[in-house]
Amino acid sequence: MTHSHKQHGHHSAHDRHGHTTEHAHERGAHDQALILDLDARVTAPLTDDVxxxxxxxxxxxxxxxLGAGTGAGTLPLLARFPEARVTAVDSSAEHLDRLRAKARExxxxxxxxxxxxxxxQADWPDLGSPDLVWxxxxxxxxxxxxLALRRTRDLLAPGGLLALVELSGFPRFLPEDAPAERPGLEEALHAVSDRWHTGHVPHRGADWAEKLTANGFRVEGERTLTAELEGSGDPVVVEYALTSLRRLRESVVDALVPEDLAALDRLLDSGDPGGVAHRDDLTVRTVRSVWAARRSD
Structure with missing residues (x-):
């Protein structure tokens, strides 16, 4: 999943309380970029389907x-459309550096x-008249x-398309009955995170079809895609799960009871036999909702 706040949904405790140090901010930006890279690798087939x-x-x-991040959409779009050029917009210099490196490779x-x-910001850069906005x-x-939707509508070339992709929920990695000592722990963690996001990211889960229609678009297609990928023994999936759960831990740590925190830390411990790195039931489950829309005029 960038725009300046796209962090795969996991905001740190420092961010929540306004005490982010420069070091913590840099570490958080690096972790965010790492999660975006891992997410792109794990969900590449889903992106291709979209x-x-x-x-x-x-x-x-x-x-x-728009909100290109480290290239999760840019690179597959270039591969799919060999005659196309992509203008990748993001507020993170580190993300764009990574994107350019991938493009060179x-x-x-x-x-x-x-x-x-x-x-x-009030003024957008000159983005031309694209045939497709992703x-x-x-x-x-x-x-x-x-406002962003109206600006996007005005950008599009005649007959151009907006592809709007949103996460229907953050990825899940564990069975509902895991871990044995705290069944349902992962859902409990996400519930805590969701409560925080309700107050701080109010447009998450918006009715995008309604917003598109209200802002001068005609919805021509809507689809929900679900991906489930077994990841036991796959180092990329293991790293994705560990990095995501560590970020999630930072965002919910203040609200966890000691038993939940202890169980989570065991999952994150690479030396624990029940940790994520050693589980044989690790699975990535993620959902994307997609809307395709054109100008209604």
Whole structure:
């Protein structure tokens, strides 16, 4: 999942209380970039499915990726549409640095333009007239997503398409009855995190079809995709789970009872036989909701 706040949903305790030190901020930004990279690798088939489903009228030549992060959408879009160029917009210089490095490795650097910009600011940079705007897990973090949608509508070339992708929930990694000493621990952790996000990320879970219609779009397709990937023994999935759960721990630690915290720390302990790194029931479960829309005028 960037826009300036796209953190795969896991905000640190420092962020919540306004006491982020410069070191903690840098560590948090690095962890965020790592999660985005891991998420892109794990969910690549899901992203490819979304792109293949889009009701496009011909292959797009100019694409804008709003909240591009480290390239989870940019690189698959370039691979799918070999004649296209992508303008990748993000408010994180580190994320865009990673995106450019990936583009060089893939041999498509000449087809990527990166723009460092905060899309909550009054003026957006010149993004041209794209045939396709891709906005994945970014709009719900914006201060005024309705304004962002209207600006996006005005950008689109005639017949152009907006692909809006949102997380229907954060990934889950464990069975409902795990761990044995605290069954249902992961859902309890997410419930605590959800309560915090309700007050701090109010547009998460918005009715995007309604917002699209209210802001000058015609919804031409809507789809929910679910992915479930067995990850036991897969080092990428293990690292994804550990990094995600560590970030989740930071965001909920103040609200956990000691028994839950102890059980979570055992899951995160690489030396514990019951830890995530050694479990044979590790599975990534994630859901994406997608809307495809064109200007209604």
């Amino acid at each position: 792109i293949a489903w889009l009701p496009l009228v011909g292959d797009p030549r100019e694409i804008v990726d 893939a041999g498509v650097a000449d087809r990527v333009r990166t723009l460092l910009a905060d899309l909550d 906005a994945s897990a970014s709009l719900h973090h914006m201060a005024d997503p309705d």
